[in-house]
Amino acid sequence: MSENTFDFAVIGGGPGGYVAAIKGAQLGLKTALVEKSAHLGGTCLNVGCIPSKALLHSTELYQFTAKESQLHGIECKGLSMNLATLMKRKEAVVSRLRMGIRSLVEKRGITIFAGLGRLLGDGVVEIEGASESSRIKAENIVVATGSSTASLPFLPFDGDQIVTSDEAIAFTEVPENLVVVGGGAIGLELGSVWSRLGSAVTILEFLPRIAPTFDSEISRLAERLFKRQGMKIETGARVTGVEKADSILRVAVEKKGKELTYTADKMLVAVGRVPHTEGLGAKEVGLLLDDQGRIEIDSNFHTNLPGVYAIGDVVKGPMLAHKAEEEGAAVAELVAGNSACVNTNVIPNVVYTEPEIASVGLGEDEAKQRGIAVRTGRFPLAANGRAIAAGSTDGLVKVVAEAQSDRLLGVQIIGKSASELIAAGVAHMEYCGSAEDMARTIHAHPTLSESLKEAALSVAGASIHSL
Ligand code: FAD
Numbered sequence: 001m002s003e004n005t006f007d008f009a010v011i012g013g014g015p016g017g018y019v020a021a022i023k024g025a026q027l028g029l030k031t032a033l034v035e036k037s038a039h040l041g042g043t044c045l046n047v048g049c050i051p052s053k054a055l056l057h058s059t060e061l062y063q064f065t066a067k068e069s070q071l072h073g074i075e076c077k078g079l080s081m082n083l084a085t086l087m088k089r090k091e092a093v094v095s096r097l098r099m100g101i102r103s104l105v106e107k108r109g110i111t112i113f114a115g116l117g118r119l120l121g122d123g124v125v126e127i128e129g130a131s132e133s134s135r136i137k138a139e140n141i142v143v144a145t146g147s148s149t150a151s152l153p154f155l156p157f158d159g160d161q162i163v164t165s166d167e168a169i170a171f172t173e174v175p176e177n178l179v180v181v182g183g184g185a186i187g188l189e190l191g192s193v194w195s196r197l198g199s200a201v202t203i204l205e206f207l208p209r210i211a212p213t214f215d216s217e218i219s220r221l222a223e224r225l226f227k228r229q230g231m232k233i234e235t236g237a238r239v240t241g242v243e244k245a246d247s248i249l250r251v252a253v254e255k256k257g258k259e260l261t262y263t264a265d266k267m268l269v270a271v272g273r274v275p276h277t278e279g280l281g282a283k284e285v286g287l288l289l290d291d292q293g294r295i296e297i298d299s300n301f302h303t304n305l306p307g308v309y310a311i312g313d314v315v316k317g318p319m320l321a322h323k324a325e326e327e328g329a330a331v332a333e334l335v336a337g338n339s340a341c342v343n344t345n346v347i348p349n350v351v352y353t354e355p356e357i358a359s360v361g362l363g364e365d366e367a368k369q370r371g372i373a374v375r376t377g378r379f380p381l382a383a384n385g386r387a388i389a390a391g392s393t394d395g396l397v398k399v400v401a402e403a404q405s406d407r408l409l410g411v412q413i414i415g416k417s418a419s420e421l422i423a424a425g426v427a428h429m430e431y432c433g434s435a436e437d438m439a440r441t442i443h444a445h446p447t448l449s450e451s452l453k454e455a456a457l458s459v460a461g462a463s464i465h466s467l
Pocket residue numbers: 011012013014015016017034035036037040041042043044045047048049050052115116117118144145146147165186276278279280311312313314319320321322323324352
């Protein structure tokens with residue numbers, strides 16, 4: 001095999017692409033990884049999951065110290081936040097992980113090509129680098145080019161005042177008034193960050209409720225709790241335009257037939273992301289996209305082109321890092337001749353606010369929409385000993401089971417550490433467990449996780465610690 005010929009070439013070094021490359025190399029495939037940006041890790045590591053979670057963690061500590069620590073007898077005078085230090089720490093977190101990923105990839109013997117990868121057909125990928133172009137050939141090619149921010153035609157990004165999450169994770173000053181368009185994951189997470197730092201945050205959501213991918217019971221509770229924290233939330237709100245005068249944005253909104261106006265110094269537009277195929281040569285090579293611009297794939301990640309696969313945000317399904325990673329590992333297994341699949345019914349979904357919101361499988365609303373008869377069980381964190389000891393009693397766990405078989409269909413959690421707690425629901429569902437299985441599992445005491453057991457018990461009306 002010549003130097004530039006590979007068994008497996010991956011275009012895009014995000015969580016989907018770098019995991020595919022590592023798995024491919026582990027399975028003995030001669031592997032190449034093509035990345036156009038200077039760093040591996042993609043959206044998730046560089047401008048997404050990791051920097052946002054670093055900011056959420058730091059600001060949660062600040063919020064706790066400012067608002068709750070006194071209740072624990074912690075006396076703290078002259079508290080302030082140094083924004084530059086906060087951002088420096090976030091950068092350090094990102095850079096540590098960047099180094100880790102590069103080292104993992106290099107030590108697996110994967111050849112990294114820096115540049116824009118373009119499909120030329122017949123297994124050839126052209127790599128347009130900063131100074132020169134080169135070509136590689138591979139029997140199997142995986143496209144993992146991810147996604148980019150969706151924009152609204154009447155709210156053009158200017159990189160300064162009307163911005164994407166890329167800029168909103170790196171403001172150098174705390175905005176006085178921040179308007180966030182979109183009450184989904186990014187809007188709620190970054191809205192929380194800047195609200196904790198002192199911005200007056202207004203979230204404008206088009207749908208009747210924020211966090212619309214969760215059960216309505218959960219998202220309505222979330223809305224109440226976030227409002228209590230000081231964020232202003234307008235649902236059913238349609239942004240109709242924005243004007244700028246003397247560096248102040250005047251945002252026009254229509255709600256229930258009324259015209260409202262909000263003023264802001266910054267505006268974050270977080271209305272979703274779109275698949276990224278720019279520069280890939282999709283059209284020229286005849287790669288099929290669907291009506292939403294996603295690369296069409298079959299159940300084995302095959303595109304319409306022989307030997308070309310696609311995974312992650314650039315294909316159908318939730319735009320989540322762990323979904324991309326799982327698909328990356330699966331596609332490498334398939335290319336290596338093994339069997340593999342991704343269980344798309346059991347992909348957890350988390351919003352890392354305080355409290356956190358997490359779900360897996362079906363919510364009650366969705367199950368009912370599908371005509372499935374369900375039984376549900378709930379347990380409020382206010383009745384959980386550990387939550388009371390920690391002062392984190394806001395929230396609940398809800399378990400949804402098929403009425404007849406008791407099979408677990410979904411778990412929804414709003415509360416402290418929901419992101420960690422949901423893993424138990426995922427595991428039970430992965431093994432086709434029932435609500436009774438969950439209810440009979442021993443959970444350590446006192447832990448928040450006992451709320452899962454109690455919610456599962458309550459599916460059969462048998463919760464011990466609630467009525
Ligand atoms: P990406 O991570 O987008 O990676 C694609 C890579 O391909 C990029 O590095 C890009 O430079 C490269 N590329 C593109 N085109 C080419 C080309 N032609 N040639 C070479 N390279 C190319 N998800 C979660 O699960 N949890 C979270 O907490 C979370 N938080 C987020 C917070 C924010 C602010 C944002 C924006 C996203 C967040 N996400 C989160 C979503 C997550 O980042 C994505 O789902 C994930 O990164 C998708 O992985 P991917 O590998 O498919 O694509």
